[in-house]
Amino acid sequence: xxxxxxxxxxxxxxxxxxxxxxxxxxxxxxxxxxxxxxxxxxxxxxxxxxxxxxxxxxxxxxxxxxxxxxxxxxxxxxxxxxxxxxxxxxxxxxxxxxxxxxxxxxxx
Ligand code: FES
Numbered sequence: 535x536x537x538x539x540x541x542x543x544x545x546x547x548x549x550x551x552x553x554x555x556x557x558x559x560x561x562x563x564x565x566x567x568x569x570x571x572x573x574x575x576x577x578x579x580x581x582x583x584x585x586x587x588x589x590x591x592x593x594x595x596x597x598x599x600x601x602x603x604x605x606x607x608x609x610x611x612x613x614x615x616x617x618x619x620x621x622x623x624x625x626x627x628x629x630x631x632x633x634x635x636x637x638x639x640x641x642x
Contacts, residue, residue, distance in 0.1 A: 539629075539636035545569065551636075552584040558640045560627055563604045565591050570604040571627040571638045578613045578621045 539562050540551040551562045552574055561574040561584045572593065574582050581597035588594075594601050598613035600621055607624035628639040 535642055536630070536637050536639050539571075539638050542569070542631055542634050542636055545636060549588050550584050552582070553638060553640075555640060557642075560638055560640060561593070561604075562629070562636055562638060563588055563593065565604050569629045569631060569636055571629045572602065572604050572607050573625040573627075576600060576602075577624055578618075579616060583624075 539553050545551055545564045549564050553560045553562060559574040561572050563570045565588060574584055576583050576595045578598060578600050581595055583593050583595055586594045586596040591603050591605050592601050592610055593604055598615045600613040601610040602624050603610055607626045609621055609623060612618040612621050630637045
């Protein structure tokens with residue numbers, strides 16, 4: 535289902551916006567002049583990625599500093615502490631921008 539996300543101009547200012555539902559937690563990113571949406575809970579130990587740093591296409595988890603590419607959720611760098619076996623590619627979601635507003639397709 536498609537859900538309404540942040541205002542695009544606001545997202546350009548903040549760079550990141552968290553969206554949450556009862557069964558999903560999504561991080562919307564403004565990266566290199568494009569919008570992306572990625573599963574917000576880090577696959578390593580479920581720390582929310584929205585507290586991490588976004589630079590170019592790379593989000594760095596604030597907990598153990600794993601890095602993911604927001605374009606496809608792929609792991610760029612594993613965690614620097616803890617069990618590295620837990621980490622996997624983050625799920626990504628389709629996004630659309632309509633009338634200055636971001637919409638994200640999230641799981642039902
Ligand atoms: S919880 Fe994200 S790197 Fe460990």
